[in-house]
Amino acid sequence: MTQQFLLYPLLWQLFLSIVLMFAWRHIQIQKIISIVGSAIGVGLSVALFYEVWQNGTLVVQAASWKAPFGISFVGDMLAATLVLLTSIAGLAVSSYSAASLIPARLRFGYFSIFHFLILGLTGAFLTGDIFNLYVWFEIIIISSFVLITLGGEKAQIEGAVKYFTLNFLASIIFLTAIAVLYGLAGSLNMADLAILIPQIENRGLVEVAAILFLVAFGIKSAVFPLYFWLPASYHTPPSAIAAIFGGLLTKVGVYALIRFFSLMFVEDVLLDQILMVIAILTLISGGLGAMVQTNVRKVFSYLIICHIGFMIAGLGMFTELAIAGAVFYLIHDIVVKTNLFMISGLIYRIKGSNRFKELGGIYKEYPKLSLMMIIPMFSLIGIPPLSGFWPKVSLIIASFDTQSYFILAAVIFASFITLVVVAKLWAEVFWKEPDKFPKKNHFLYFKKMTLARKLQMILPIMMLTGVSLYLGFGAENIQQLSMRITSELMNTDFYINAVLPNN
Amino acid sequence: MEFLLAIMTGVLYAAGLYMMLRRSLVKLIIGLIIIGNGANLLIFLLGRITKGAPPIIPGDTKFFADIYADPVPQALILTAIVISFGLQSFAIILVKRAYQVVKTDDLDEMNTIEEEV
Numbered sequence: 271m272t273q274q275f276l277l278y279p280l281l282w283q284l285f286l287s288i289v290l291m292f293a294w295r296h297i298q299i300q301k302i303i304s305i306v307g308s309a310i311g312v313g314l315s316v317a318l319f320y321e322v323w324q325n326g327t328l329v330v331q332a333a334s335w336k337a338p339f340g341i342s343f344v345g346d347m348l349a350a351t352l353v354l355l356t357s358i359a360g361l362a363v364s365s366y367s368a369a370s371l372i373p374a375r376l377r378f379g380y381f382s383i384f385h386f387l388i389l390g391l392t393g394a395f396l397t398g399d400i401f402n403l404y405v406w407f408e409i410i411i412i413s414s415f416v417l418i419t420l421g422g423e424k425a426q427i428e429g430a431v432k433y434f435t436l437n438f439l440a441s442i443i444f445l446t447a448i449a450v451l452y453g454l455a456g457s458l459n460m461a462d463l464a465i466l467i468p469q470i471e472n473r474g475l476v477e478v479a480a481i482l483f484l485v486a487f488g489i490k491s492a493v494f495p496l497y498f499w500l501p502a503s504y505h506t507p508p509s510a511i512a513a514i515f516g517g518l519l520t521k522v523g524v525y526a527l528i529r530f531f532s533l534m535f536v537e538d539v540l541l542d543q544i545l546m547v548i549a550i551l552t553l554i555s556g557g558l559g560a561m562v563q564t565n566v567r568k569v570f571s572y573l574i575i576c577h578i579g580f581m582i583a584g585l586g587m588f589t590e591l592a593i594a595g596a597v598f599y600l601i602h603d604i605v606v607k608t609n610l611f612m613i614s615g616l617i618y619r620i621k622g623s624n625r626f627k628e629l630g631g632i633y634k635e636y637p638k639l640s641l642m643m644i645i646p647m648f649s650l651i652g653i654p655p656l657s658g659f660w661p662k663v664s665l666i667i668a669s670f671d672t673q674s675y676f677i678l679a680a681v682i683f684a685s686f687i688t689l690v691v692v693a694k695l696w697a698e699v700f701w702k703e704p705d706k707f708p709k710k711n712h713f714l715y716f717k718k719m720t721l722a723r724k725l726q727m728i729l730p731i732m733m734l735t736g737v738s739l740y741l742g743f744g745a746e747n748i749q750q751l752s753m754r755i756t757s758e759l760m761n762t763d764f765y766i767n768a769v770l771p772n773n
Numbered sequence: 774m775e776f777l778l779a780i781m782t783g784v785l786y787a788a789g790l791y792m793m794l795r796r797s798l799v800k801l802i803i804g805l806i807i808i809g810n811g812a813n814l815l816i817f818l819l820g821r822i823t824k825g826a827p828p829i830i831p832g833d834t835k836f837f838a839d840i841y842a843d844p845v846p847q848a849l850i851l852t853a854i855v856i857s858f859g860l861q862s863f864a865i866i867l868v869k870r871a872y873q874v875v876k877t878d879d880l881d882e883m884n885t886i887e888e889e890v
Contacts, residue, residue: 401849408856415863419870427871428883431798434867438805438860439793445812445853452846453819 275321276328276345278314279353280392282307287385297376301368304381308361311388315350315357322350327758327768329398337770338462344398344769347755348597352395352525355601358737359517359608360388362730366612367510369726370619372714375421375508383420387413387514394522398769400448401458403526407444407490411437414519417511418503429503436499440489447482450475461769464533464762480535484544487530491523493582494551497575501559504574505567505624509615512567516574517608524581524600531585532593532759545586550680553579557687566614566624566699569691570607573650576684577603583681584665587672593759594752595664601748602649602657602741609646609734616643616727617699619716622709630704639728640700642735647692649738652685657741660749778818785811798868798878805864809857813850820846 286307293299322328328345331337345353364384371380390409397403414437419430452458454475455466470476485496492500500520504512535541556576563569581603584596616639618624620632633640645656652658662685669678709715716724741748758764789808792800820843872878 401852405852405856408860412859412863415867419867422870422874424874427867427874430867431871431880431883434864435793435801435805438864439808441860442805442808442812446815448849449812449816449819452816452849453821456843458845 275318276330283385283389287382290382300381304364308364311357312361315354319350319354338459341402342398342769343396349395355604356391362734363514366730369723383413383416398460418507426506429506432499433503440486444486447479450479461766487523487526491520492575493548501571504571509611513608513611516611517604549579549583549586553680553684557684560691564626570610583677587668589668591664592668594756595661597755598661598752605737606646606650612731613643626698628707629699630702633700645735651689655742657738660745782814796880802864816846816849
């Protein structure tokens with residue numbers, strides 16, 4: 271019966287989004303259902319995580335169709351960890367959006383769609399079938415299209431057109447890759463494919479399929495030549511929505527890359543080299559992009575791109591330590607990026623703007639809040655002992671081991687750029703003497719909010735900051751977790767035997 | 774048949790990509806629809822358009838293998854069609870909305886948010 275633990279986080283989110291539709295007009299009820307439901311969702315994910323940690327990989331075959339024929343759901347350590355992080359980020363953003371979004375945006379089923387998004391993310395992490403992964407990706411992007419356009423302001427629509435086009439194109443490329451792979455191997459099950467792909471004689475077409483997957487997931491995760499949609503769209507929706515996008519949507523692409531290139535397309539020298547080049551260019555271009563921006567959320571958007579490079583670099587080097595670094599960074603990045611976008615929303619509430627020239631003096635007004643906001647920024651840079659520091663140590667050691675000195679240089683350069691960017695941001699937003707800008711008339715400033723609403727905004731940030739602190743100070747545990755995930759990923763027999771026990 | 778379908782798929786991909794590179798929003802959507810159909814045809818083509826490869830019957834039983842074709846590609850295409858139908862209807866509404874709000878269908882003029890650096 272414990273196998274069913276795997277599906278509970280998934281089914282719970284589906285249940286929540288359907289229930290929320292029944293309370294369509296009652297926003298207050300929706301808020302309560304969403305926050306309480308997300309908290310229960312965290313509980314279910316913790317149960318799943320604990321179960322997987324204790325008893326190893328859980329596998330559910332949908333409708334009891336045996337493995338290569340039916341759809342498998344596989345909860346290995348990586349999937350369970352990411353489901354847990356998704357639900358934690360979901361809880362934080364659910365509470366945060368209840369307080370920070372204006373009722374006009376909430377009126378059109380915001381919470382329902384939000385839980386569909388979390389459902390899609392959870393499903394994408396848990397599935398063990400490539401076509402099913404495609405379907406979950408579609409659920410994710412359809413929900414995200416609705417969320418990004420909700421409200422329908424000019425900037426949002428302009429951003430949404432770009433976001434829509436590139437994501438639709440990525441789906442088509444993903445579908446093309448599935449078609450090529452199915453034509454070659456005749457299977458869709460990831461574990462089955464892991465056995466079949468090395469036996470295929472037509473290596474040229476396998477390479478083509480791998481490159482198509484790389485491009486499709488590359489667009490999703492915003493790596494070097496394919497990232498331009500991200501800074502063009504992520505700063506347009508309200509920051510609660512940007513938080514869930516920035517924290518999780520690009521990471522799903524990274525997850526898919528890790529899964530595909532550690533399970534199915536392994537030991538491919540060309541691919542590893544391509545990944546390393548992409549990583550270096552992503553680190554540099556994202557960092558340089560962040561340097562020149564003068565809008566808090568655009569800065570964070572470029573930092574997302576820059577830091578995707580760390581994970582791709584780990585995947586490209588493909589040693590045990592490098593993958594562990596990439597996985598640790600993935601865990602750290604989900605928490606920190608979600609938090610940063612919520613912080614940008616808090617700044618917006620305090621000052622009514624996100625542009626550097628209209629900001630300043632927050633430290634003087636809210637010293638304690640500012641100190642809380644500096645913690646995620648420091649862990650973003652990777653100041654020891656905070657969470658961003660430890661995965662970089664693994665990555666740097668791995669780059670010495672594999673003698674990839676360009677990666678080493680790019681990692682150090684990107685960390686340094688992040689430091690410069692955050693220092694600039696801190697000086698401009700928190701320290702600078704603010705210019706006198708006229709107050710907006712119909713804007714709910716942070717000062718005028720009720721205490722309950724203030725708490726609803728601050729508590730999620732505090733919660734994620736707490737998680738960040740734990741990731742940093744409890745780095746030993748997280749490193750142990752990352753090493754275990756890595757050993758499961760590197761030894762593909764482990765995954766294959768779990769899904770296809772009779773093989 | 775395979776040969777014709779292969780050329781057809783190539784033409785659809787090429788036409789779709791060409792339309793997507795145009796500046797008009799409507800042409801962009803048409804491009805997305807065409808390239809989506811191309812992908813569906815590709816699945817159909819690569820799933821082998823012959824009888825005799827049903828996936829669930831064991832390899833040595835030849836009993837049903839002569840009459841049945843592999844049903845999986847068809848199931849995949851059906852799913853993909855439904856999904857792309859949903860996406861396309863969303864896209865058309867988005868384009869209409871974009872035209873109302875921005876008052877243009879030229880993609881090059883949809884850059885007001887990029888100006889402030």
